[in-house]
Amino acid sequence: MRATIIKAHLALFASHVIYAANHFIAKGIMPEKINPNAIVIFRLIGAGALFWGIKLFIKESVAKRDLFKLALCGLFGACLNQLSFFNGLNLTSPIDTSIIMTSAPTVVFILSMIFLKETITTYKILGLSIGALGAIGLVWYGQVAEGNSSLMGNFFIFLNVFFFSLYQVIAKPLMRKYHFITIISWVFLFGFVFSLPFGLKEAVFSTNYASFTVNTYLVIAYIILFTTFGTFLFNIYALNQVSPSVAGSYTYVQPAVSFIIVLILSMFFDNDTYTKDVNWVKIICCLLVVIGVFLISKTPKKTAP
Template sequence: MKKEYLAHFFLIIESLLYAGSYTVANDASTYISPFELTLLRAIFAAIIFGTFQFISVREKVDKQDLLLLAVCSLFGITISNVLFFGGLARTTPVNASLLTLTSPLFLIVFAIIARGEIAAGKLIGVLIGTIGGVLLVWGDTGLMTNAVNPILGNIMVGASAGSYAIYLILVRPLLLKYHPLTILKWVFTFGILYLLPVWGWGLTKIEWSEFNASIWIALAFILIGITFITFLLNTFALKVLDPTIVSTYIYTTPLFTALIGVFLDGDSSSLSLLIAGILILFGGFLVSQTNEIQKKEIDSN
């Protein structure tokens, strides 16, 4: 099998893992709060990535960059994950998967604020995606009866996407300077420092003995599948394929999430959900394509 085909296969597996996480994490949230779940994920990731970084990289970080890494962790690990898991416990997996696609739209909005200018294609994409997000949050998608507090949950997941967009902006200069394993080790380590003093006691309150097999599987899936395996698959794909090709697979996640919801939970869709999903997907795609056109124009000049 050619490496290119294998890379595409890995990206499909990665997308399926992310899609499954919306349903699986929703099940785990019944026994573990978003705060403790985020803390467990940070501890596991810090140990795993720290070990790999120590073995393969052993890279030192400048003191002035540690502060920026701490801020990156605040937005990319702590705030983003707490809002995501908290929102997922209140909304539906399909809604959550679609709203996470608003991260590129938030990036463009922040770029407008910072630079004061934007390409027409990106602006149109942001507007289309925003309309889709508003329709998804407040529209009648046909899934409201399956959610505890869908409006609040949708807002929390959307805010999580915004927080993660801030993280992507802040971490970019660091990625040009340090190995990804170094970045991941430090952001998750700082995440532990943020969460442990406040919610560490919550780990002792978890009724571990009440966990059935499905909950243990869900927890293992979150820690191993989403935190570790997806990173390895994505890293291999980036070595073989262009980053723009890799990034397009994010748009397959909502489709897989919807299919998983239909088969496992019997979720049903509506015209409102379909329209909202199409608007968000098309808006994000338009932003991405406009960005690539601009890159090609810059390279040609």
């Protein structure tokens, strides 16, 4: 049992290391090699095909009344969130991206409070206030900070967090009825359909495939196989062993890994592109978000009868 729990924690850690690395890896080919919207199309086609390949072995049908909910999940969880993420990453710093992503549990709590009647406690209200201060402060700081920060880019990344959190709230009741592969397969199918008006032109007509290098194809493969397909399976495996609050706490890994990547790039590869993106304002904003998420996820002590 202990070995299984350790594997679950390793899976969560690996997922967020992959996410953090993706912020730097994906940004490396945008927009010179490929448009952000085209990346979303490739991601949905590639990972969607992998999920549907697994779905062939799961004999489970979906009730017609749930197709609308799955369509909403596809709109928010595979279309709008990814369009806003890659367009935001194209404009802003990977450091800002990783910090803003840690606000996801706070946004999920707000939406759960509105739609699922989540229990409100003093800790949660305090955590919400502190976390919001950090997230809003970082988004605003994007317009005055040196380096690669961007107000519009940070806003897009926050929209990504909002859309994905909305997807999680809508998908939560469906998770009790269907196999997770069934849900994610439909989510990617609907997400692909909704993304076509935004990315089809860029993917088919505006992308110069002749300029692609081996590195370009490797980055796209990384986004599909690791950032999308692999991390999803890692997270599902881990959630079968640990609580959602424990899994959510691993979002703190992303900014830490991002800081380390910047340090490695600067010290060993003489790459100072993102050095100015690490400063005390961003570190303080990150700490505020982390404290806020901790307070929101804190379970109140039960009083003795």
